[in-house]
Amino acid sequence: MRWGLRVTDVCLRRDAVRVVTAQGEFEAPVVIGAGGHRCPVARALGGISEREEVVVAQESETRLSSDHAATLAPFMDAPELYVEADLRGYGWYFPKGDWVNVGIGCTGGADGSLPRRRQALVDALRACGRLPADLHIAPFKGHAYVVRRQAPRRLGGPGFCLVGDAAGLARDLSGEGIGPAVRSGRLAAEAVPLDAYAREVVRLYGRGEPGWLGQRVARLPDTVARAAVRLVLGSGVARRRVVFDTIFGMKEAAR
Numbered sequence: 001m002r003w004g005l006r007v008t009d010v011c012l013r014r015d016a017v018r019v020v021t022a023q024g025e026f027e028a029p030v031v032i033g034a035g036g037h038r039c040p041v042a043r044a045l046g047g048i049s050e051r052e053e054v055v056v057a058q059e060s061e062t063r064l065s066s067d068h069a070a071t072l073a074p075f076m077d078a079p080e081l082y083v084e085a086d087l088r089g090y091g092w093y094f095p096k097g098d099w100v101n102v103g104i105g106c107t108g109g110a111d112g113s114l115p116r117r118r119q120a121l122v123d124a125l126r127a128c129g130r131l132p133a134d135l136h137i138a139p140f141k142g143h144a145y146v147v148r149r150q151a152p153r154r155l156g157g158p159g160f161c162l163v164g165d166a167a168g169l170a171r172d173l174s175g176e177g178i179g180p181a182v183r184s185g186r187l188a189a190e191a192v193p194l195d196a197y198a199r200e201v202v203r204l205y206g207r208g209e210p211g212w213l214g215q216r217v218a219r220l221p222d223t224v225a226r227a228a229v230r231l232v233l234g235s236g237v238a239r240r241r242v243v244f245d246t247i248f249g250m251k252e253a254a255r
């Protein structure tokens with residue numbers, strides 16, 4: 001590993017992988033792509049498809065005046081999450097002392113629904129007093145990451161493997177990606193042969209294509225899907241299982 005070098009190109013040679021940087025070229029028998037969702041190894045060797053699913057998110061972080069901090073004191077005890085009615089994402093309200101961070105993310109970002117969802121969240125936070133009317137919040141900043149929901153990137157092949165966001169391992173609905181990045185990085189470092197790495201990642205995080213049930217559920221009319229989400233999330237036990245254990249991966253973190 002060499003610090004501070006920007007990789008500009010990656011190409012597969014007969015017995016090695018060549019990594020090109022402004023400071024020179026390097027060859028190694030195996031390269032691990034750990035460059036986040038725009039990783040150059042993934043772009044060169046990961047078989048990226050136009051069909052892969054991108055999650056988009058926007059967040060705004062605002063410093064509070066002492067008056068606003070005092071007004072918001074009743075809301076400072078705990079962060080809040082607001083699951084979208086179609087279960088395609090969630091909004092958040094994270095009070096952090098003198099700061100408040102609000103944001104929202106959703107799957108299927110290409111449909112352009114994020115601005116509407118963001119406005120609905122801000123309106124709801126204004127209405128319930130969590131964002132006072134005279135508090136000007138900082139402009140929203142956008143982020144995007146890819147998830148293994150359809151047309152997944154190749155996890156590995158001759159001379160390379162992908163880890164973390166480069167492989168699309170962040171959880172699709174929550175965006176929790178630090179755990180999978182650390183875990184897949186460790187697996188890649190230990191993996192001999194590389195096939196074993198891909199098998200283990202698939203076992204942990206799935207194939208990246210919806211199964212029979214997933215395809216059927218995806219075809220449900222929006223109203224039916226929303227009613228099912230309301231029904232399931234109406235129960236405290238189910239909500240904890242679905243939102244914390246599954247969407248946020250607390251079950252995996254506890255292992």
Ligand SMILES: Cc1cc2nc3c(=O)[nH]c(=O)nc-3n(C[C@H](O)[C@H](O)[C@H](O)COP(=O)(O)OP(=O)(O)OC[C@H]3O[C@@H](n4cnc5c(N)ncnc54)[C@H](O)[C@@H]3O)c2cc1C
Binds near residue numbers: 005008059
């Ligand atoms: C606003 C925000 C909040 C988040 N909050 C959470 C959270 O609370 N919990 C959680 O679990 N996850 C969170 N995530 C997701 C989490 O940050 C990522 O899933 C995780 O960082 C992925 O780790 P990674 O090592 O795969 O990639 P990254 O952390 O993206 O690291 C990639 C590295 O590769 C480098 N790189 C990229 N291209 C090149 C190149 N061409 N040459 C050289 N180096 C390159 C980058 O500079 C970077 O250092 C959040 C993400 C965002 C955007």
